[in-house]
Amino acid sequence: MEEVARGERSKIETEKAEAEKALAELEAARARVTTGIDENMLDHYDRIVKKHHGVALAEVRDEKCTACGMRIRPHVFQEMRRSESQEMFHCETCTRILYYYEQVSSAAAVSSNTPSSTPAGLSQK
Numbered sequence: 001m002e003e004v005a006r007g008e009r010s011k012i013e014t015e016k017a018e019a020e021k022a023l024a025e026l027e028a029a030r031a032r033v034t035t036g037i038d039e040n041m042l043d044h045y046d047r048i049v050k051k052h053h054g055v056a057l058a059e060v061r062d063e064k065c066t067a068c069g070m071r072i073r074p075h076v077f078q079e080m081r082r083s084e085s086q087e088m089f090h091c092e093t094c095t096r097i098l099y100y101y102e103q104v105s106s107a108a109a110v111s112s113n114t115p116s117s118t119p120a121g122l123s124q125k
């Protein structure tokens with residue numbers, strides 16, 4: 001009886017060891033995957049955040065960095081405006097990560113374009 005119990009236990013121990021080994025391999029694989037993508041990016045971001053007391057991003061407006069007011073190089077600005085561009089740009093002066101929103105002149109869009117005709121027979125007393 002005891003021999004059987006011992007045999008069972010060692011079998012379980014072996015299975016457990018194998019499971020742990022598989023888990024370790026999975027962990028290693030995950031570490032490899034995240035290192036290439038996120039870690040560098042996060043590290044980079046962290047450095048800028050620390051340098052600028054929590055603000056790592058700066059919006060570009062009128063071809064200028066809104067954080068330090070320095071002008072963005074024209075070719076950099078052109079590249080930023082390309083919607084398909086996946087590149088990350090930095091201010092050459094304050095090194096913040098730049099982002100840009102295409103300014104749509106909403107003032108023109110709010111012209112009196114509302115239809116004046118009300119549907120006939122609705123809510124008319």
Ligand SMILES: [Zn+2]
Pocket residue numbers: 058065066067068069070091092093094095096
């Ligand atoms: Zn700047």
